[in-house]
Amino acid sequence: MAVLTDINKQDGAPELRARARLLYGVLIIAFLALTARLTFLQIIQGERYTFLSENNRIRIKRIPGTRGMVFDHQGQLLVDSRPSFDLLFVPEDSEEPENTLRRLAHYLGRDEKELLAILEENKQRPAFDEVILGRDVDWSTVVAVESHQLDLPGITLRTRPRRSYANGAMAAHVLGYMGEIGSKQLKLLKEQGYAVGDEIGQFGLERRWEEVLRGQSGGQQVEVDALGRRVRVLHEVPDVPGYTVNLTLDRELQETAFEALNGKEGTIVALDVQNGAILAMVSTPAFDPNVFARGIKAEEWRGLIQDRLRPLSNRAIQGQYPPGSTFKIIMAIAGLEEGVLQPEARIFDPGYYNFGNRAFRDWKKGGHGYVDLHRAIVESCDVYFYQLGPRIGIDRIAKWARAFGLGEKSGLGLDDERSGLVPDSEWKRKKYRQPWYPGETVSIGIGQGYLTVTPLQLANMMAAIANGGTLYRPRLVAKVESVDGATVREYGPEKIRTIAIKPETLERIRNALADVVKAPGGTGGAARSSLVEIAGKTGTAQVVEMKGAYVKTEQLTYFNRDHAWFVSYAPVENPRIAVVVLVEHGGHGGDAAAPLAKKVIEKYVELQRRPADQRQVRVEGENRAD
Amino acid sequence: MQIDRRLISHFDWTLFLLTLTFVCIGVITIYSANYNITEEHAGGLPSRQLMWLGLGLVAMLTAIAFDYHYLDRIAYPFCGLMLFLLVLVLAIGHSGGGSQRWINLGFFRLQPSEPAKLAIVLVMAKYFQDDEPPKGYRLRDIWVPFAVVGPLVVLTLVQPDLGTAIILGVVFLSMILMSGLRLRSFFYLAGTGLALLPIGWHFLKSYQRARILTFLDPDRDPLGAGYHVIQSKIAIGSGRLFGKGYLHGTQNRLDFLPAQHTDFIFAVFSEEWGFVGCLVLLLLYLIMIAYCLRLMERAKDRFGGLLVFGMVAIFFWHVVINVAMVSGMMPVVGVPLPMVSYGGSALASMMFAIGVMINVSMRRYIF
Numbered sequence: 005m006a007v008l009t010d011i012n013k014q015d016g017a018p019e020l021r022a023r024a025r026l027l028y029g030v031l032i033i034a035f036l037a038l039t040a041r042l043t044f045l046q047i048i049q050g051e052r053y054t055f056l057s058e059n060n061r062i063r064i065k066r067i068p069g070t071r072g073m074v075f076d077h078q079g080q081l082l083v084d085s086r087p088s089f090d091l092l093f094v095p096e097d098s099e100e101p102e103n104t105l106r107r108l109a110h111y112l113g114r115d116e117k118e119l120l121a122i123l124e125e126n127k128q129r130p131a132f133d134e135v136i137l138g139r140d141v142d143w144s145t146v147v148a149v150e151s152h153q154l155d156l157p158g159i160t161l162r163t164r165p166r167r168s169y170a171n172g173a174m175a176a177h178v179l180g181y182m183g184e185i186g187s188k189q190l191k192l193l194k195e196q197g198y199a200v201g202d203e204i205g206q207f208g209l210e211r212r213w214e215e216v217l218r219g220q221s222g223g224q225q226v227e228v229d230a231l232g233r234r235v236r237v238l239h240e241v242p243d244v245p246g247y248t249v250n251l252t253l254d255r256e257l258q259e260t261a262f263e264a265l266n267g268k269e270g271t272i273v274a275l276d277v278q279n280g281a282i283l284a285m286v287s288t289p290a291f292d293p294n295v296f297a298r299g300i301k302a303e304e305w306r307g308l309i310q311d312r313l314r315p316l317s318n319r320a321i322q323g324q325y326p327p328g329s330t331f332k333i334i335m336a337i338a339g340l341e342e343g344v345l346q347p348e349a350r351i352f353d354p355g356y357y358n359f360g361n362r363a364f365r366d367w368k369k370g371g372h373g374y375v376d377l378h379r380a381i382v383e384s385c386d387v388y389f390y391q392l393g394p395r396i397g398i399d400r401i402a403k404w405a406r407a408f409g410l411g412e413k414s415g416l417g418l419d420d421e422r423s424g425l426v427p428d429s430e431w432k433r434k435k436y437r438q439p440w441y442p443g444e445t446v447s448i449g450i451g452q453g454y455l456t457v458t459p460l461q462l463a464n465m466m467a468a469i470a471n472g473g474t475l476y477r478p479r480l481v482a483k484v485e486s487v488d489g490a491t492v493r494e495y496g497p498e499k500i501r502t503i504a505i506k507p508e509t510l511e512r513i514r515n516a517l518a519d520v521v522k523a524p525g526g527t528g529g530a531a532r533s534s535l536v537e538i539a540g541k542t543g544t545a546q547v548v549e550m551k552g553a554y555v556k557t558e559q560l561t562y563f564n565r566d567h568a569w570f571v572s573y574a575p576v577e578n579p580r581i582a583v584v585v586l587v588e589h590g591g592h593g594g595d596a597a598a599p600l601a602k603k604v605i606e607k608y609v610e611l612q613r614r615p616a617d618q619r620q621v622r623v624e625g626e627n628r629a630d
Numbered sequence: 631m632q633i634d635r636r637l638i639s640h641f642d643w644t645l646f647l648l649t650l651t652f653v654c655i656g657v658i659t660i661y662s663a664n665y666n667i668t669e670e671h672a673g674g675l676p677s678r679q680l681m682w683l684g685l686g687l688v689a690m691l692t693a694i695a696f697d698y699h700y701l702d703r704i705a706y707p708f709c710g711l712m713l714f715l716l717v718l719v720l721a722i723g724h725s726g727g728g729s730q731r732w733i734n735l736g737f738f739r740l741q742p743s744e745p746a747k748l749a750i751v752l753v754m755a756k757y758f759q760d761d762e763p764p765k766g767y768r769l770r771d772i773w774v775p776f777a778v779v780g781p782l783v784v785l786t787l788v789q790p791d792l793g794t795a796i797i798l799g800v801v802f803l804s805m806i807l808m809s810g811l812r813l814r815s816f817f818y819l820a821g822t823g824l825a826l827l828p829i830g831w832h833f834l835k836s837y838q839r840a841r842i843l844t845f846l847d848p849d850r851d852p853l854g855a856g857y858h859v860i861q862s863k864i865a866i867g868s869g870r871l872f873g874k875g876y877l878h879g880t881q882n883r884l885d886f887l888p889a890q891h892t893d894f895i896f897a898v899f900s901e902e903w904g905f906v907g908c909l910v911l912l913l914l915y916l917i918m919i920a921y922c923l924r925l926m927e928r929a930k931d932r933f934g935g936l937l938v939f940g941m942v943a944i945f946f947w948h949v950v951i952n953v954a955m956v957s958g959m960m961p962v963v964g965v966p967l968p969m970v971s972y973g974g975s976a977l978a979s980m981m982f983a984i985g986v987m988i989n990v991s992m993r994r995y996i997f
Contacts, residue, residue, distance in 0.1 A: 017932035019762055019810060020939065024927050028920065034950050035916050039909065041957045045867040046905040053867025057881050060864065 068202065069219025070165050072246030074179065074209065076255040077281070077482055081170050083179055083210075088166035089146050091138040095123065097158035107155055108137075111148045140166060140298050167203075167210075167297040171255065173290035174262045177318035178253065178282075178418070178480065180208020181296035197221055206296075208318070209249070209480065212419050216484055219246030247492055250483040252281035260607040261286040264600040270568075270587040271319035271459045274604055277467040277573055277582045279497035280476025282416065284604065285460075287319040321414075321421040324456040325586060328543030328593065329384045329527075330571045331405075331451030333469065333513060335392055336377060338404035340509045344395050347377040347512060353387035359446050364390050367544070381516035384527045384542060386450050393449030394442045401448060402428035407503050408465040409475050410457050416478040424461055427454035452546055462571050463584035469513060470539075470579035473503040517541055518576045521598075531572060531598040536609045539579075540572030540601060542593035565589035568596035574605045581608050642925075642991040648918045649690075649984050652969035653683050653977070655911065656895070660972045662877050663891040663898045675891060675972055682974035685738075686981030693985025697993060698934060701986070702759070705752035709778055712749040715742035716785035723789075731789050741975035743786045743794040748979055748986075750801055751940030753778050758809035759933035766812040769819065775806065792838050793893075793964035797947055804943040809936065842961045858888040863958045866900040866908075873904030891972040893964050896956045911970075915949045925991050934990040941983040944968075 045053065074083035095101035105123060109116035119137060126135040138145065141161075149161055167182050169175075183206040185198055197220065198204065205211035205218075222243030261272040265288040274284040291308055308316055317323065339345030355371030357364045366372065366386040372379070380388035393401070405411060411426030425431075427448070429440035447453035460478060468475045477498040484493040517539035520528040527542040545567040548560075568590030573582040583601045590596030661676040715733065719742055723730040732739040757775050758767075779802045786795040807816060831839065865881035874880065879901035881887055887894050900908050922942045929935035948968045954960045966973055968980045 017929060017935040020808065020929075020932065020935040021927045023808060024923055027923055031916065031919055031923070031946065034946070035912055037959075038912060038950065038953050038957075041954070041959050042866070042900070042905055042908050042912075045863060045957055046870050046900070046908070049867050050870035053864050054870060056864045057868035060861075060881065060886055 067222045067224065067243045068165065069221050069243040070245040071167065071219060072217040072248050072487075074217075074249045074251060076251050076253045076258075078254065079250070080255045082175060082251065082253070082255060084168045084170065085165040086168050087163055088140040090136055090162045090164060091141045091145060091149065092134040092160045092162055093123070093137050094134050094158045094160070099157070101158065104156055104158055107152070108149075108159055111152050111156075112145055134160075167293070169293045169297070171259070172294060173292045175253065175255075175258050175286070176208075176290040176293050177287040177320070178208055178251075178285050179293060180210035180212075181206055181291075181293040182210055183296055183300070207316070208418060209251075210293075212417055213249055213481065217246040217249060220244040245487045248485040248487065249481055250485065252276070252283065252479055252482045253285070254283050254611065256611060257284045257604065257607055258286060260284075261600075261604050262288070262290075264585075264603045265587075268587050268590065269313055269319075270585065270590065270597075271323060272586075272600060272604060273320045273460050273463040273584045274608070275463045275467045275478060275582045277470040277579050280464070280467065280478050281482065281497075282478050282480050283581065283608070285318075285320050285480075287317070287323075289313050289315040291315045318418070318420070319586065319588075320459045321416065321418060322458070323586070324422050324424050324458055325567055325569075326453070326455055326545040327410075327451035327457045327462060328545035328567070328569050329386075329450055330462055330541050330543035330569050330593075331448075331455065331457075332381060332384065332389050333465070333517070333541055333571075334405050334408060334410070335389050335396070335401065335449055336381060336513055336516070337408075337505065337509055338396050338401050339377075339392050340512065341404065341505060342396055342400050345377060345392065350374045350376045351388060351391060353385055355387070357387045357390040357446070359390070359394070360443050362443065364446055377512070378516050378519065381513075381541070382519045382523050382526045384520075389449035390446045391449075393445040393447075396445075398440050398445045398448060399428045399430075401445070402426050405455075407475075407501070407505075408468055409500065410461050410465065414458075414460055414464055414478045416460065417480050421460075422458055424457040425454055451543060459584050459586045462569075463582050466571050466573050466582040466584065468503060469510060469517075470573040470582055472507070473505045473510060475500040475503060514539060514576070517573075521572075527594040528570065528572075528598050530594055531570065531602040531605075533574075533602050533606055535606050536574050537576040538572055538574040538602065538605055539576050540570055540598065542598060543569030543571070544591070544593050545569060547589070562589055566591055568593040570594070570597035570601045572598075572601045572605065574609070580612070581605060636995065637992050640992045640995055642988045644921060645918070645925075645984060645988050645991065648914065648921070649969065649981060651914065652918075653679075653686070655899070656967075656970035656972070656977075657683075658876075659895055659899045659902075659970060660891045662879065662902060663882055663887075663895060663972075665877050678974075679972050679977070682977045683981075685974060686978045689978045689982040690985035690988070693982045694989050694992070696989075698937060698986060698989045701752055701937065702756050702933060705749075705756040706778075709749040709753050709782075712742060712746040713781055713785070715740070716746065716782065718742075719789065720785070731791055738974060741973070743789070743791055743798075744973075744975035744979040745982070746782050746786065747794070747797060747801060747944050748941075748982060750779055750782065750798055751805070751937065751944065751983075754802065754805040754809070755933055755936035755940055758805070758936055759931070761932070762810035766810045767806070767815065768812055769815045772806060772811065775802070787833070790835050790838065791964060792834075793951075796951065796963055797944070797965060800947045800951075801940065801943045804947070805936065805940055808939050808943075858894070858962055859958045861886045861888070862894055862897040862956050865897040866957055869901040869904040869907075871905050873900070873902045873907055876902050878902060889964075893952065893962075893966055893971065894956055895971050896953055896967050899970070912949075912953070915945070919946055919949075922987055925987055925994075928994055929990050930994045934994070938987050938990050941987050944983060945980075 071085045073081065073085065076082055093105070098104040101123060102120060105119045106116050109119050122137055123135060146161060149156065149159060169179060182203045185193070185200070185202045185204045189204065190198055190200065205214040210217065220243060222241045224237050224240050226237055257274060261274065261284045265272060265286055269288055271287045272284060273282065275281065276283055295304060336345070340347065352374050353366060353371035355366050355369060357366070364386070367384070371387060372383055372385040375383065375385045375388050377388070379385065402411070405426045411424055413421045413423045415421070432438055432440045444453055448455055464475060464478055477500050479495055479498070481495055483491060483495065486492055518537065520526040520542065521531045521538050521540050528540045531538050531540055547566055548564045566589070568587040570585045570593050572584070573579045583604050585597040585600045587596045587600070657676050657679050660679050664673050664675050719730060719733055723733055731743060732741050754775055763771070779798065783795050783798045786798060861881060865879065865887055868874070868881065869879070879898055881901050882890050882898040887897055890898050899911065919942055922938055922945070926935045926938040926942065929938055945968050948965055951960065951963065951965045952967045955962050955965065966976050969977060
């Protein structure tokens with residue numbers, strides 16, 4: 005062998021051998037460089053890359069708890085959560101996004117230009133963010149997408165529980181609406197488990213009862229591949245559905261009230277006089293909360309908040325109006341209770357009342373002649389109450405107004421309730437650093453001046469008068485139940501106070517209120533019903549002060565016209581329901597508001613007479629979203 | 631032909647066994663790369679790679695069977711055949727992944743750019759087999775190799791297959807340097823090359839430009855062109871010291887890795903076997919290349935030595951470029967990891983190269 009090796013060395017390629025040493029060097033250096041790189045990646049940065057690889061494959065998918073349903077007091081469904089599908093597209097998951105959309109358009113029978121336009125609009129979005137091609141798409145779309153899934157890379161459907169308001173705008177202000185959680189809200193509520201993109205109650209019941217309705221989000225820890233496709237579920241926390249809320253509201257009565265106000269701006273509130281349960285609460289113009297549920301568009305939102313008729317405001321509790329002549333009820337009670345008033349004593353009304361150097365005119369040109377308290381209420385004589393005001397004095401008037409719940413929030417369980425204003429001398433001193441002038445009390449006598457009330461307050465006042473002097477807290481929610489029907493919380497009548505008032509006083513007032521509707525010359529004749537005897541009081545609240553001349557409503561521009569009030573309860577014997585109607589810029593209360601109250605009361609009576617089993621009962625199961 | 635008994639006794643088992651080791655590592659890793667977690671199997675690719683191993687063995691035996699001096703005679707015809715096939719690819723080739731690289735032979739899709747690597751080595755070894763001029767070659771002395779290799783490089787570039795073109799280029803450069811190009815000539819060449827770079831940039835496809843830009847700044851487009859490199863680095867890095875275990879590489883299993891059974895197979899391997907596994911694999915390559923360099927030194931003649939060197943250069947550059955690219959040290963160019971990546975043409979070509987080296991090794995004792 006040695007010989008052979010020698011021969012081999014003599015031949016071969018000496019130059020190559022000489023250069024081979026250099027090659028070994030290059031080889032070693034190259035492999036050291038590769039090893040150094042691997043050391044860096046796997047040893048030094050290993051922990052970081054491990055973290056990245058974990059994050060790469062595990063996604064947290066939140067499953068919002070199914071929001072609780074809302075029923076009326078008869079068990080009729082008002083608000084439901086149903087599953088809905090959004091059609092999404094992640095263009096990065098498709099090699100040819102345009103062609104994918106063309107195929108989709110073909111399968112759906114939609115215009116491909118429209119879909120391509122959506123893609124174009126979203127050009128600036130971050131990579132891998134989904135483009136929403138359609139919200140709450142219909143069932144045929146779902147089927148088409150599912151069955152052509154392989155043909156439609158990047159197209160996915162996302163299930164989302166969606167709020168559904170069975171009766172649209174009918175109870176919009178009571179039920180409220182949902183909206184995406186704002187960044188400020190999120191900061192406050194993050195610890196309660198809210199996340200970006202969550203829907204949260206933004207108004208009405210949805211907002212105030214958010215905690216009860218929302219339930220708890222569940223979640224899935226999902227292992228995904230690079231396309232975000234789910235490989236398997238690693239860990240799961242089930243979601244907890246929200247509680248069901250049963251309202252005191254009666255859907256059918258609400259509907260009647262809503263229809264009565266159709267085309268008008270105003271509000272109707274109906275209370276159960278015996279316990280403060282709110283039977284109906286309508287505010288118009290209304291909005292459709294379903295619009296919010298499907299995701300309101302910017303221009304729709306702008307339209308709602310810029311609307312001069314303020315459709316987003318719940319006039320029943322947020323509207324503060326001068327009570328007008330409806331306040332004469334409080335005036336009469338204060339006068340009787342404070343011993344200032346001899347009910348039988350008659351005064352002469354020439355059509356105006358002079359106080360100081362100013363003349364206050366009666367609504368009736370030429371006046372009512374000689375009137376006592378009863379006639380003054382029935383015919384709504386202004387002069388009678390003008391002169392009564394200064395005799396009682398503002399502080400005693402305020403005391404009685406407040407006793408009936410005016411000037412304070414009722415606490416019905418909705419946000420943004422306003423308190424109205426019952427002025428007195430102290431208030432004026434604090435606010436204006438001025439004494440109260442008796443002349444100001446003259447206007448208070450007919451419910452004008454600084455005085456403002458909310459329609460709900462007047463309804464509660466009427467309820468207290470009807471039930472003999474007990475002021476209940478108005479309630480909207482009767483019961484909270486868990487999904488399986490177990491009662492979680494129940495809300496019974498809650499007395500705010502028993503008003504210390506003589507029965508004779510109430511008796512006198514109630515007789516007068518009954519005559520407002522039934523006696524000839526009564527201002528509330530339009531509320532006279534063949535079904536039931538109604539007691540009530542009209543009111544006309546001035547929006548602008550009329551000096552001197554009498555002006556017909558029709559001659560005023562719309563926004564300067566008076567507001568029309570009608571406050572009422574029924575039946576006269578054993579009252580059950582109190583109804584307050586306010587029609588903004590409706591003119592006279594007797595013409596514009598009283599007929600609406602009559603409609604609601606008649607409906608109530610009809611509902612009471614109808615046997616229970618004829619009323620639609622709650623449908624379980626079918627509509628449940630789960 | 632007759633088989634000399636001495637040939638069998640001098641058969642280079644070391645090189646042969648190393649080859650089988652690499653192919654085994656390859657098949658095992660290909661299995662993992664295609665392992666489907668839900669269906670719990672890896673489809674047909676691993677067994678097909680074993681089939682290619684059979685084809686490779688045939689290629690290897692062919693390369694061993696004849697005295698390597700026959701290669702001198704077939705170098706130009708072989709090169710001509712490669713040129714023809716590369717033209718054919720452009721004309722009737724099968725395209726995939728945005729480029730046209732394959733000729734469909736029915737049972738087999740031939741990728742001619744793989745054997746083209748061999749053609750370069752053959753032609754160069756043939757051209758430079760005579761003794762060097764005393765002061766080395768000047769550029770004007772080597773216009774023939776340029777004329778032969780140039781068209782091959784251009785044809786792979788237009789497929790486009792930047793990776794193979796680069797391999798062809800660096801193997802060519804390695805061989806002219808090894809064959810005794812004057813240093814000054816080399817610098818002229820390098821200077822001209824640099825000057826031509828901007829023109830080359832102009833001819834690159836947009837995705838190739840993106841890759842180069844992304845290499846310079848990987849975070850430039852983390853979900854686009856930079857995605858592959860970042861995911862590959864995550865796969866390698868998260869393997870850490872001992873790896874996640876066989877079939878447990880999450881990056882690979884969940885399809886975060888691109889071309890996981892071909893060009894990025896090293897990432898799959900690293901994720902599952904960790905730093906220790908990588909070290910073993912690199913060491914095996916190192917041993918093989920060093921062993922082959924030894925063969926070159928001991929080759930009977932200059933032609934044999936150059937043949938071995940050319941083949942070693944192919945291996946060396948493949949390993950270095952592939953690992954550097956997968957670990958983010960250089961831009962992503964499509965270069966397979968020799969004998970480990972999936973692919974019939976590549977495996978058969980590499981095994982033919984091994985066969986040539988075994989041939990030279992065996993016949994160093996025969997006169």
